[in-house]
């Protein structure tokens with residue numbers, strides 16, 4: 444199973460609107476969640492409960508930046524931006 | 540808040556709300572009699588789950604958000620309700636990956652499979668030619684598997700998998716397996732021979748030599764598109780970690796539901812010692828997974844035991860519980876195929892007759908013999 448998404452950072456635009464991919468299902472776990480993509484059949488691990496909230500609620504914000512501002516303390520934004528960029532790569536999130 | 544630590548491996552050791560790698564064997568019936576069959580299959584068990592029990596179990600999987608199930612046997616396609624079961628899985632959003640010997644996968648079934656979304660097929664093949672394969676899987680099994688692959692290609696199924704158990708006789712055929720997979724546009728999946736089921740009787744003769752373990756590691760480390768699951772993490776002690784799950788997930792991320800509904804810690808430990816409960820018990824599968832004494836104890840931190848002083852413990856974790864158990868090595872001892880040879884020393888301390896034999900056997904009532912000797 445793919446234990447983690449590749450470390451390639453795409454042209455992830457923080458100011459664009461994003462949402463969880465419609466073919467992705469989440470199962471919450473103590474460490475965060477499993478995300479399963481029914482299209483490409485990849486299993487991805489979301490490694491913190493906060494990241495799960497961000498992924499789930501992205502669609503309610505006009506941009507990823509707005510979501511992070513609302514949900515994540517400023518000093519952690521950098522690591523969440525990188526995590527979201529990887530989730531674009533693995534198609535867990537997509538442009539809204 | 541930290542995104543990187545603690546490691547997922549450490550989290551997995553504590554267990555999950557539901558398994559990630561759930562194997563469900565639909566029947567003990569099989570028309571072949573492979574000498575290394577992990578479930579000692581052959582005869583159907585009269586207590587096997589009925590169609591409606593199977594469907595209720597699938598509904599439970601869907602509620603637990605088990606995103607896919609690995610279906611096996613026995614030969615799952617022997618069940619007359621096979622398609623009813625997999626259709627129900629797909630309807631409930633439980634993807635299916637099923638393993639078959641291919642003998643029942645005719646043109647019409649291939650068409651039917653090609654039509655259904657979320658179904659992956661793995662054809663078992665243990666030799667890149669008929670002689671090598673049939674010695675282990677029985678006469679005619681190579682041709683049947685190849686025919687099944689031809690049928691899938693003709694039906695435009697798309698990418699299927701060729702699943703190979705690595706033995707002393709087929710390690711020299713790694714490149715040939717790769718070529719075969721390429722020929723059919725298939726993906727190669729290599730798994731480890733474990734001394735489970737009838738494999739207990741043939742393991743000494745069939746498991747790869749120390750030199751072949753190295754050869755396999757060197758081959759795998761340069762491949763990115765070959766699946767191995769949790770098969771070879773004991774080889775990570777050679778150096779860089781291989782792709783895949785690098786820990787024993789038994790009862791933590793892995794488990795088996797057998798044809799009669801018994802829940803075991805892993806498909807390779809069909810033995811009373813690793814029986815956690817039955818899906819027919821009150822609370823069904825969910826409470827076996829979450830609350831059984833066995834699974835709770837497997838999620839307790841375990842000691843590194845005899846491997847504590849090994850510099851490769853982080854990579855190898857002492858190897859495979861099933862391989863240790865059925866070769867008579869203590870569970871906190873080294874893997875029988877420890878790359879430093881500690882497993883051989885540990886095995887030498889236990890007489891072969893004292894190894895725990897399988898406690899469940901559905902073999903046909905004729906002795907199963909290895910076709911050719913080496």
Ligand code: SF4
Nearest residue numbers: 787789805859860861
């Ligand atoms: S016992 Fe072996 S086969 Fe089973 S989960 Fe552990 S490592 Fe894998």
Ligand code: SF4
Nearest residue numbers: 846849855873874877
């Ligand atoms: S001593 Fe134990 S941890 Fe070290 S390589 Fe051997 S089996 Fe693995």
